[in-house]
Amino acid sequence: MPTYLPFVLAAVVVVILLVWSITAQVKRHRSQKAALAQLGFKPCPEQKSWLEETVTRIENNKEFRYEVREPKRLPGEPAVYYYIKYRHGGVREDADAEEEILFPLKRPSSDGLILIVKPSSLAPGLATRMIGAVATANWDAQPDDLQRLELPPDLKDTNLMGALGPPGASLYNLIDMSTLSVVQGLGDTGGMMVRFRNAWCSAASASAQIPFRLEELVARIRPLL
Numbered sequence: 001m002p003t004y005l006p007f008v009l010a011a012v013v014v015v016i017l018l019v020w021s022i023t024a025q026v027k028r029h030r031s032q033k034a035a036l037a038q039l040g041f042k043p044c045p046e047q048k049s050w051l052e053e054t055v056t057r058i059e060n061n062k063e064f065r066y067e068v069r070e071p072k073r074l075p076g077e078p079a080v081y082y083y084i085k086y087r088h089g090g091v092r093e094d095a096d097a098e099e100e101i102l103f104p105l106k107r108p109s110s111d112g113l114i115l116i117v118k119p120s121s122l123a124p125g126l127a128t129r130m131i132g133a134v135a136t137a138n139w140d141a142q143p144d145d146l147q148r149l150e151l152p153p154d155l156k157d158t159n160l161m162g163a164l165g166p167p168g169a170s171l172y173n174l175i176d177m178s179t180l181s182v183v184q185g186l187g188d189t190g191g192m193m194v195r196f197r198n199a200w201c202s203a204a205s206a207s208a209q210i211p212f213r214l215e216e217l218v219a220r221i222r223p224l225l
Contacts, residue, residue, distance in 0.1 A: 035214045041072035041082055054102065055085060058197045060112060060143040064089040078104045078225050080218065085204065087141065096141075098193070098204040099212045105179070105201040105224055112146050113174045113196040114164040117187035119210065124157040132162030159184040182224055189217035 051068045059066055067086040074080040081102040107113075116135045118128055136148040146164040149171055160183075165174050175183075175196070183194050190212035191203030203221070205212040 036072055036082060039074065039214060039218060041074055044071050044073040044081070047071050047073065047081070051081060051083060051102070054200060055100075055202070058112070058195050058200060058202060059087075060145055060197070061141065062144060063140055074218075080221075080225070082214065098206075099190075100202050100204040101191070101214070101217060101221075102200060102202045103221060103225060104199050105196065106199070107175055107179065107196060109174045110198045111166050111169065111174060112143055112164075114143070114146060115160060115175075115180075115183055115194045115196075116162040116206075117159045117184055117192055117194060118161050119187045119192075120159060120185075121188075128161050136162040136164055159187050179224060182220060185220050186217060189213045189220060191217050 048068055048071050051071050052066055055066045055068060065088040067088060068083045069086065071081060071083040073082075083100060083102075085098045085100045087096045087098075114136075116132060118124075118131070122128060138147070142164060145166060147167055149163040149165045149169060151160065151163060152171060155171075160180075163171055165171065186192070186194060186203050190205050190210045192206035192210065193204040195202045195204070201224070203217060
């Protein structure tokens, strides 16, 4: 066997995986575009600057710059927005991208809060506790004013894997039970990162491997609007 053959085979595998990845991304983009049209989302490029300012306030991280692309809005009130959010800065040169929706929400507090939720299909246990611990660690992408919160005992083995809030805060002072119940179901739609600040809430994708199912996500947040 020629000595170069393993390298040729490795290159072929890399090309196949690259083509598969690109094809999957194109398919997901087309599917999401169809879902947006079916739901009635309309482009709103005039809101791009305002959305970037709002996202920047929600994120509250001076080390990063946030960019919004392909902004769209559902007609009527209250406003529900969809966009792709890019985070620029930090130790990596490549921008991180997340699909995200944004909508107004009334809460007991205007303080910042982040909830990390899982799909119901992922059973609670050591793995989910580790994911929650990693997701709420002191990463550079976390908001400057938030830190890991202790979860109440009654939320053990639920879809809530972790929370970030103001130092010393109690989770139930930041969010009411009815909202928390809805949020715990968002992991089933791909909205695993749920951020709150002031009068706004955003739900974002956390992994390209978990589809961001807009139809289900919008249906689940209807009771909060």
